[in-house]
Amino acid sequence: MGRSPCCEKEHTNKGAWTKEEDERLIKHIKIHGEGCWRSLPKVAGLLRCGKSCRLRWINYLRPDLKRGNFSEEEDELIINLHSLLGNKWSLIAARLPGRTDNEIKNYWNTHIKRKLYSRGVDPQTHRSLTATATTTATATMVTTNNKKMNNHSISNLNHDINNKNFHLVNGAEDSNSSSDVTTEELAFHPHNQLNLDLSIGLPSNQPKLSSSTINPENYKKLKQEPQVLYTSQQQGVCLCYGLGFQSNNQKCSCKTMGTSTTTLTGTTATNNNLYSFYQPMSFLESLN
């Protein structure tokens, strides 16, 4: 059974938006707010598909969008987040205020990929290109390891990092990206400084998580069941990943945010590389 189209294909404009259309859309959203994209075009007097309106608003018209070039810090953050999350652009974008998933996706494809290649790093696996080639050749040997990796608990991950016997994979489907890593390779690999301490605050009325697994479903869990910290006094959300590249004075301050703060790792990893993000409630909503 086919789905009905989201809008009438006829009688809708396509292609670049005109200034007038932009103004209509902005005006409508200012008055009525976001949502109900399907009916929006009709109400706003736009000959556009609802999806198109949503996209235009989110990627271009939203007032909180940051314009201009990506900073070096943003570059590195994107690279690190990508190594953790893979092509989950919306999740990556959620951690870069003012940037959209589309923008980051485009930036990744046009700039960062090239940058990583110039560093000799495979942008998909985040491993050295030579190591990737070697891994591909021995792919059959690592399948078992992959299966093990997918069930790795976070504490195991930290353990493995500490023992220089671990590297990240980009999800379960990436069957070529895992193998044993040499010390030399780790020294080369940008993730040799990656701190995976994943500190996620829990609402106090939710049960504490035990040491969760970091299998490929984890990002889904983060998204679908965001384990967030907020109190009635403190409308902040902490979803801090230890991503590296941060100085010591930028430690995550979760521990100061209340008693409900917890950590999934339960490890004693240092906080040297913790990078915290306190997002407004709108971020929370974006995860839902």
Add this chain to the structure above:
DNA sequence: AAGTAATGCAACCGCCGAGGA
């Protein structure tokens, strides 16, 4: 100056999951 190739990015397409009926 003209033609061509490369690049950047806005927009589209099709699929998926959540949630309501």
Add this chain to the structure above:
DNA sequence: TTCCTCGGCGGTTGCATTACT
């Protein structure tokens, strides 16, 4: 439980701009 709608996502396309010859 099933069906359907809707919002959202990631991949891809196509056009405008820039760089190069």
